[in-house]
Amino acid sequence: MKRYEIRESMSKEAREKLKEYSDLVAELLYHRDIDTPEKAKDFFEFSYEKLHNPNLLKDIDKASDRIKKALDNNEKICVFADYDADGIPGAVIMSDFLTKVGCENFEIYIPHRNNEGFGLNKKAVEKIKESGARLIITVDCGIADVEEIDLINELGMDVIITDHHEPNGKDPKAYAIVNPKQDDCKYPDKNLCGSGVAFKLVQGYLSKYGNDIPDGWEKNLLDMVGIATLSDMVPLQGENRILAKYGLTILQMTPRRGLLKLYKLYRVNQRNITEDDVGFTITPRINAASRMDEPKLAFDLLSSKEEVESEILAKKLDKMNDERKGHVAAIIKEIKKDLGDQEMNVVVAGSPKWKPSLMGLVANSLVESYNAPAFIWGRGEGEGLKGSCRTNGLSLLDIMNKVDPKVIESYGGHEGAGGFVVKADSVDFLKDELSKAVEELSKEKKENLFFIDKQLELKDVDERLYKEIEALGPFGVGNHKPFFLFESVTPEEIKVFGKQKNHTSIVFKENRNVKTIAFFKTPEDFSIKIEEGKPINLVGQIEKSYFMNRPELRIKVEDLY
Ligand SMILES: [Mn+2]
Numbered sequence: 001m002k003r004y005e006i007r008e009s010m011s012k013e014a015r016e017k018l019k020e021y022s023d024l025v026a027e028l029l030y031h032r033d034i035d036t037p038e039k040a041k042d043f044f045e046f047s048y049e050k051l052h053n054p055n056l057l058k059d060i061d062k063a064s065d066r067i068k069k070a071l072d073n074n075e076k077i078c079v080f081a082d083y084d085a086d087g088i089p090g091a092v093i094m095s096d097f098l099t100k101v102g103c104e105n106f107e108i109y110i111p112h113r114n115n116e117g118f119g120l121n122k123k124a125v126e127k128i129k130e131s132g133a134r135l136i137i138t139v140d141c142g143i144a145d146v147e148e149i150d151l152i153n154e155l156g157m158d159v160i161i162t163d164h165h166e167p168n169g170k171d172p173k174a175y176a177i178v179n180p181k182q183d184d185c186k187y188p189d190k191n192l193c194g195s196g197v198a199f200k201l202v203q204g205y206l207s208k209y210g211n212d213i214p215d216g217w218e219k220n221l222l223d224m225v226g227i228a229t230l231s232d233m234v235p236l237q238g239e240n241r242i243l244a245k246y247g248l249t250i251l252q253m254t255p256r257r258g259l260l261k262l263y264k265l266y267r268v269n270q271r272n273i274t275e276d277d278v279g280f281t282i283t284p285r286i287n288a289a290s291r292m293d294e295p296k297l298a299f300d301l302l303s304s305k306e307e308v309e310s311e312i313l314a315k316k317l318d319k320m321n322d323e324r325k326g327h328v329a330a331i332i333k334e335i336k337k338d339l340g341d342q343e344m345n346v347v348v349a350g351s352p353k354w355k356p357s358l359m360g361l362v363a364n365s366l367v368e369s370y371n372a373p374a375f376i377w378g379r380g381e382g383e384g385l386k387g388s389c390r391t392n393g394l395s396l397l398d399i400m401n402k403v404d405p406k407v408i409e410s411y412g413g414h415e416g417a418g419g420f421v422v423k424a425d426s427v428d429f430l431k432d433e434l435s436k437a438v439e440e441l442s443k444e445k446k447e448n449l450f451f452i453d454k455q456l457e458l459k460d461v462d463e464r465l466y467k468e469i470e471a472l473g474p475f476g477v478g479n480h481k482p483f484f485l486f487e488s489v490t491p492e493e494i495k496v497f498g499k500q501k502n503h504t505s506i507v508f509k510e511n512r513n514v515k516t517i518a519f520f521k522t523p524e525d526f527s528i529k530i531e532e533g534k535p536i537n538l539v540g541q542i543e544k545s546y547f548m549n550r551p552e553l554r555i556k557v558e559d560l561y
Pocket residue numbers: 086087140164193194232
């Protein structure tokens with residue numbers, strides 16, 4: 001079971017500084033390190049003008065000049081974009097931009113997730129050369145691809161890298177590198193996602209060469225920047241907070257046919273689209289395309305200008321997403337059958353028959369089921385067995401760092417989500433190695449605490465309270481949706497619902513107006529037995545659903561204990 005702790009309340013002095021806000025808002029701000037009236041004012045002010053000048057980015061001028069030259073000489077341009085829900089919207093941004101500035105001679109290249117993998121690769125570079133391109137513009141990748149970039153130069157092409165990944169000491173010989181994370185880049189905000197950087201290049205280009213383009217035209221692209229910013233897990237602070245907010249605003253009025261089809265298919269309420277609609281509905285569908293071996297499909301859908309075509313593409317993507325779910329569910333079932341319900345400190349499973357692109361989703365689910373880090377591998381093209389890992393406590397990088405490099409050949413990622421490559425002849429040692437590493441680290445590690453933002457009374461949950469909370473959004477990484485504790489509340493009615501009877505709804509005696517919902521959980525899935533009439537503690541988030549056009553205030557359960 002998790003251990004919960006309520007964040008300490010504010011001192012009198014701290015409260016005094018934020019006196020123009022309610023107790024709740026002041027406390028939520030304070031725990032986000034927003035502790036002065038100036039910072040609070042800044043936090044609540046969303047103005048497009050607050051975005052930094054794109055010309056502060058290193059090489060932006062050089063990049064713009066090179067694009068201009070390509071347009072003037074009618075050189076073919078290839079946009080090479082990553083296949084995920086950051087790269088794909090970025091490709092749409094570049095495609096819209098090039099079209100707008102009158103370029104017809106360009107192509108979009110999105111690599112195959114399983115066969116080509118992340119970033120540039122030499123075969124792709126050769127193909128791009130054969131297609132007649134003279135200039136390559138990367139989106140959301142490229143900063144680490146030193147050898148591929150040498151090849152691009154050898155083949156007589158130029159490359160502009162736009163990326164937001166850590167440069168990790170390598171120094172690719174690109175024509176221009178636009179990446180705020182470069183040491184010598186003075187750009188004040190280092191946290192943009194890949195699409196954010198691509199958008200900045202567009203802004204920079206238009207500020208120099210965009211005289212014929214209507215002022216502010218680029219704001220139309222913010223729906224794509226918004227999706228990418230919310231999908232790519234970049235902190236929603238500073239510029240990203242504004243981009244996410246404007247992104248949602250543009251998503252509310254986007255004319256993109258592909259998006260409208262997705263909204264319709266999944267009953268997303270366009271006028272009230274939220275960050276959760278993006279995260280739970282749009283992002284997984286964009287990712288489904290590459291996971292199921294058709295990365296271009298998501299790009300085609302988002303950039304489609306045709307009514308009939310977009311309808312067909314949306315249905316295809318929907319089918320593909322269902323297939324993806326089916327594959328993932330089958331793999332999870334297979335693993336669970338194999339492992340049974342024994343206790344284990346790490347879940348390890350794999351098969352050369354599984355697509356590496358699905359392993360992250362499988363690992364996610366197994367972390368939940370076994371309450372332990374999960375390492376799941378499959379095989380793509382080539383020799384290596386590629387896997388994904390997820391965790392709920394220990395840092396994955398710490399774990400993999402302890403494993404013999406003869407077993408885990410290479411790895412990358414963050415504390416909570418990563419990827420790794422295993423040598424086929426040492427895969428039998430993987431489980432023991434990981435288990436040993438986890439055991440050692442668990443000894444060193446202190447207990448994992450889960451912080452609750454504030455304790456509330458159920459009777460206080462109403463529209464007014466929701467409005468206060470909502471004003472702090474958009475929520476996501478770096479600005480989480482607040483968790484509240486409702487202590488000793490009494491279930492009056494417990495129901496399971498949904499086609500597969502796998503969700504639970506509870507009405508509590510203390511506030512019958514607000515429904516409490518636990519998705520993908522039945523009453524048996526909680527660590528305690530829940531019964532009508534027996535008081536329990538509820539940890540949850542207050543939100544509003546617009547499903548089927550029926551606004552409904554509700555509490556989403558995080559845990560019952
Ligand atoms: Mn990215």
